[in-house]
Amino acid sequence: MDAAIEWEPAYARRAEGMKASEIRELLKILEQPDIISFAGGIPDPALFPAQDAAAAYADALARAGNAAAALQYSVSEGYAPLREWIAGYMGSRGVPASADNVVITAGSQQALDFLGKLLLTERDTALVTAPTYHGALQAFAAYEPRYDTISPEQTNRTPASYREAARKAAPGARVKFAYVVPDFANPTGETLSLSGRTALLDLAAALDIAVIEDTAYHALRFEGEDLPALQAIDVARCGSLDKSRVVYLGTFSKTVAPGLRIGWICASRALIRRLVLLKQASDLNAPAINQMVVHRLVSDGRHGELVERARAQYRPKRDAMLAALTEHMPASVSWTRPEGGFFIWLTLPNGVSGASLLTRAIDEAKVAFVPGAAFFHDGSGENTIRLSYSLPDTTEIASGVRRLAALLR
Amino acid sequence: MDAAIEWEPAYARRAEGMKASEIRELLKILEQPDIISFAGGIPDPALFPAQDAAAAYADALARAGNAAAALQYSVSEGYAPLREWIAGYMGSRGVPASADNVVITAGSQQALDFLGKLLLTERDTALVTAPTYHGALQAFAAYEPRYDTISPEQTNRTPASYREAARKAAPGARVKFAYVVPDFANPTGETLSLSGRTALLDLAAALDIAVIEDTAYHALRFEGEDLPALQAIDVARCGSLDKSRVVYLGTFSKTVAPGLRIGWICASRALIRRLVLLKQASDLNAPAINQMVVHRLVSDGRHGELVERARAQYRPKRDAMLAALTEHMPASVSWTRPEGGFFIWLTLPNGVSGASLLTRAIDEAKVAFVPGAAFFHDGSGENTIRLSYSLPDTTEIASGVRRLAALLR
Numbered sequence: 001m002d003a004a005i006e007w008e009p010a011y012a013r014r015a016e017g018m019k020a021s022e023i024r025e026l027l028k029i030l031e032q033p034d035i036i037s038f039a040g041g042i043p044d045p046a047l048f049p050a051q052d053a054a055a056a057y058a059d060a061l062a063r064a065g066n067a068a069a070a071l072q073y074s075v076s077e078g079y080a081p082l083r084e085w086i087a088g089y090m091g092s093r094g095v096p097a098s099a100d101n102v103v104i105t106a107g108s109q110q111a112l113d114f115l116g117k118l119l120l121t122e123r124d125t126a127l128v129t130a131p132t133y134h135g136a137l138q139a140f141a142a143y144e145p146r147y148d149t150i151s152p153e154q155t156n157r158t159p160a161s162y163r164e165a166a167r168k169a170a171p172g173a174r175v176k177f178a179y180v181v182p183d184f185a186n187p188t189g190e191t192l193s194l195s196g197r198t199a200l201l202d203l204a205a206a207l208d209i210a211v212i213e214d215t216a217y218h219a220l221r222f223e224g225e226d227l228p229a230l231q232a233i234d235v236a237r238c239g240s241l242d243k244s245r246v247v248y249l250g251t252f253s254k255t256v257a258p259g260l261r262i263g264w265i266c267a268s269r270a271l272i273r274r275l276v277l278l279k280q281a282s283d284l285n286a287p288a289i290n291q292m293v294v295h296r297l298v299s300d301g302r303h304g305e306l307v308e309r310a311r312a313q314y315r316p317k318r319d320a321m322l323a324a325l326t327e328h329m330p331a332s333v334s335w336t337r338p339e340g341g342f343f344i345w346l347t348l349p350n351g352v353s354g355a356s357l358l359t360r361a362i363d364e365a366k367v368a369f370v371p372g373a374a375f376f377h378d379g380s381g382e383n384t385i386r387l388s389y390s391l392p393d394t395t396e397i398a399s400g401v402r403r404l405a406a407l408l409r
Numbered sequence: 410m411d412a413a414i415e416w417e418p419a420y421a422r423r424a425e426g427m428k429a430s431e432i433r434e435l436l437k438i439l440e441q442p443d444i445i446s447f448a449g450g451i452p453d454p455a456l457f458p459a460q461d462a463a464a465a466y467a468d469a470l471a472r473a474g475n476a477a478a479a480l481q482y483s484v485s486e487g488y489a490p491l492r493e494w495i496a497g498y499m500g501s502r503g504v505p506a507s508a509d510n511v512v513i514t515a516g517s518q519q520a521l522d523f524l525g526k527l528l529l530t531e532r533d534t535a536l537v538t539a540p541t542y543h544g545a546l547q548a549f550a551a552y553e554p555r556y557d558t559i560s561p562e563q564t565n566r567t568p569a570s571y572r573e574a575a576r577k578a579a580p581g582a583r584v585k586f587a588y589v590v591p592d593f594a595n596p597t598g599e600t601l602s603l604s605g606r607t608a609l610l611d612l613a614a615a616l617d618i619a620v621i622e623d624t625a626y627h628a629l630r631f632e633g634e635d636l637p638a639l640q641a642i643d644v645a646r647c648g649s650l651d652k653s654r655v656v657y658l659g660t661f662s663k664t665v666a667p668g669l670r671i672g673w674i675c676a677s678r679a680l681i682r683r684l685v686l687l688k689q690a691s692d693l694n695a696p697a698i699n700q701m702v703v704h705r706l707v708s709d710g711r712h713g714e715l716v717e718r719a720r721a722q723y724r725p726k727r728d729a730m731l732a733a734l735t736e737h738m739p740a741s742v743s744w745t746r747p748e749g750g751f752f753i754w755l756t757l758p759n760g761v762s763g764a765s766l767l768t769r770a771i772d773e774a775k776v777a778f779v780p781g782a783a784f785f786h787d788g789s790g791e792n793t794i795r796l797s798y799s800l801p802d803t804t805e806i807a808s809g810v811r812r813l814a815a816l817l818r
Contacts, residue, residue: 003614003617003647004647004648004651004652004653004654005617005619005652005653005654005677007677007679007680007683010528010585010586010618010619011527011528011683012526012527012528012529012530012533012552012585013530014526014530015527015683018683018686018687018690019686040482042481042482043481045476045477045480045481048476048477048480048481050470050473050476050477050479050480051470053470053476053480054466054467054470054471054476057463057466057467057470058463058466058467061459061460061462061463061466062463064459067454067457067459067462067463068454068457068459069668070459070668071454071457071459071462071666071667071668071669072451072452072454072457072666072667072668073449073451073662073667073668074668105692106515106692106693107692107693109690109691109692109693110691110692113690113691113692117421117423117551118420118421118424119419119420119421120421121421121422121423124421135690135693138689138690139690139691141690142526142687142690143421176419176421177419205412208412208414209419210414210419238412238413239413242413243413243414244413244414245413245414253482257480257481258480258481258482259478259479259480259481259482259483259696259697259698260480260696260698261692261693261694261695261696268414268416270416271416274416274420274424274427277427277428278427278551280547281427281518281522281544281547281548281550281551282518282519282522282548282691283514283515283516283518283519283522283670283692284515284516284518284544284670285670286670287668287669287670287696287699288668289668289669289699290696290698290699
């Protein structure tokens with residue numbers, strides 16, 4: 001009889017840094033019908049274009065030639081008409097792009113994985129905000145980075161200080177990129193100001209590093225003025241997308257449907273060629289059929305219609321949450337006022353733990369949310385929590401916030 | 410004006426080992442209508458269940474509740490009914506599995522990426538056959554392994570010799586796994602004998618390493634006796650799947666359709682839990698809608714029907730290629746006689762280069778194939794080529810082999 005294998009000793013060094021997302025684990029527990037959940041940052045399924053998707057799948061499979069292409073292996077860079085559409089969309093954001101500047105990914109999450117894979121040698125430094133999107137920390141973790149914190153709105157660190165801190169980590173280690181969610185960020189809901197954008201690009205230029213611009217929520221602006229993409233500003237500075245240091249991550253998850261798992265990276269063609277190789281080695285290609293369906297769901301002006309519907313759906317939810325916070329929360333609690341997206345970020349009094357509050361909130365108030373510490377690379381943020389208003393209806397939002405506030409009085 | 414970024418210096422160390430697949434690059438050039446292609450190992454689209462897939466997509470999106478689940482984020486481990494079906498299928502292969510032993514991946518390619526990611530620290534050793542599946546070498550390359558060669562049919566190396574060679578590569582470096590395609594292998598079409606299977610498991614036990622069993626072509630047996638899965642043999646040895654060192658990779662790409670990008674890993678629950686974390690960090694989850702569609706396309710005995718149709722489609726193609734090889738090839742050329750799958754492997758006379766032959770074959774004979782060197786980790790195999798019979802029809806196969814043989818006379 002053979003000895004059983006022990007898996008732990010077999011794992012790569014990088015496995016030490018890989019942890020379960022507390023949030024994804026939470027979501028499993030929290031999907032109980034009697035709980036009002038502000039936890040998951042997930043789209044309202046009432047918005048999913050299910051009938052149009054059904055028609056698009058039927059159409060993709062109706063003609064024999066197209067059905068064969070829809071169900072066959074396909075090119076790693078992605079379905080050409082969709083990449084063309086995205087190039088046009090990037091143009092509307094002030095980025096003159098061609099299809100060769102675009103690779104299709106399995107949502108933005110895969111884009112984050114690919115950029116960690118391509119750019120990070122172990123102990124290299126990734127610059128992130130604190131807090132930042134926890135899924136980015138998860139994706140990068142496999143490549144064993146160290147982190148350093150950027151605060152583009154109030155820079156108080158010199159480029160040299162970042163460079164020196166990075167160098168101390170290991171021989172040859174360097175700052176490799178800055179990662180930001182500039183519009184209605186996950187988790188804070190905040191938007192990086194124009195001066196914050198230029199400050200970030202200045203820092204990146206001084207450090208000669210890439211900037212990863214994650215635009216997952218950008219289209220969902222309820223009010224205020226649209227700000228230019230970091231990539232658009234940088235292209236204007238350096239003269240062409242092929243020279244730009246900004247890597248733009250887009251996704252259809254928040255405007256069409258997350259279950260299709262279609263996102264994109266727009267960047268210099270040199271970088272895209274590398275990323276296409278990574279796509280090939282990682283999973284060959286995104287499902288052609290899903291790319292065809294997304295293309296049909298967004299073309300001929302339909303993307304704009306989906307975005308309008310989404311804004312109309314989420315805005316009253318945000319309003320309901322802000323109103324309930326104002327009405328019920330004690331003066332010791334402060335929060336952000338997002339102009340779009342899914343999230344409001346609460347700062348509790350010092351010493352109040354978001355994690356402990358969650359336990360009480362579930363037991364005593366039947367309300368769920370995500371403790372903020374999960375979004376910090378440095379273990380801080382204990383007295384913060386993230387509330388998402390994307391899924392519950394306005395009545396649930398009002399009553400959930402009221403019940404949560406009662407615990408803090 | 411900002412300086413342009415130079416991308417090459419920004420890349421991680423691992424990027425040095427990542428190259429374009431010659432084969433995928435070839436495929437782009439070779440998809441010309443007047444060329445008979447034996448190059449791509451891609452399924453015959455005549456087999457794709459396009460109408461049933463259309464019905465399955467329509468059904469998944471018909472009811473509002475199911476449509477919401479089909480288009481929403483979903484659990485990283487995969488769609489439970491599909492994992493249950495796969496557990497049943499594994500039972501039919503002699504592996505008593507539950508859904509908790511299964512994680513859904515974007516085809517076997519993603520499974521290979523995940524296993525490289527989870528198991529390989531740079532300079533660790535991966536044991537592979539020479540030749541082996543080039544896509545595995547591509548997937549592993551991101552994790553900077555060294556390779557050593559296994560020959561399970563004619564073992565002439567001691568476990569200690571593998572261990573010592575691995576140790577020399579770097580401090581702490583070890584042999585981490587053996588990777589094999591036991592049935593109708595890509596690229597040789599050969600099947601590992603029962604004694605080869607036990608020899609491989611003996612070696613793995615002596616080295617205390619994992620065995621990655623890639624079963625992509627297993628279902629496509631035209632003749633001869635089915636051999637037990639390495640995982641089934643190992644489970645019988647060690648008493649339970651949760652103790653087994655074998656990691657089984659399955660895919661629906663060759664039996665249902667590759668474009669849906671649905672495969673699976675079946676292994677110890679401890680390993681699966683780790684792989685679910687990797688899935689989460691890499692791309693969150695496989696598209697729920699595609700998993701629902703695959704589930705419907707394979708359940709209630711339909712998988713067996715698809716397999717029977719595929720065998721009936723590919724067997725005459727193999728027969729046509731073997732007959733044409735016998736009729737036309739000079740005595741100096743030898744080839745394998747696969748009992749299933751997609752591939753026949755040719756050994757040309759010493760000194761004849763497969764790559765040079767390809768150039769002549771395209772120019773003078775309008776025939777394409779893959780030079781064998783791409784499948785060797787050690788740069789050998791210059792005088793070998795891979796012919797795939799999966800895509801052309803029997804007439805094209807006969808005439809393509811005749812034209813190719815004429816170049817070798």
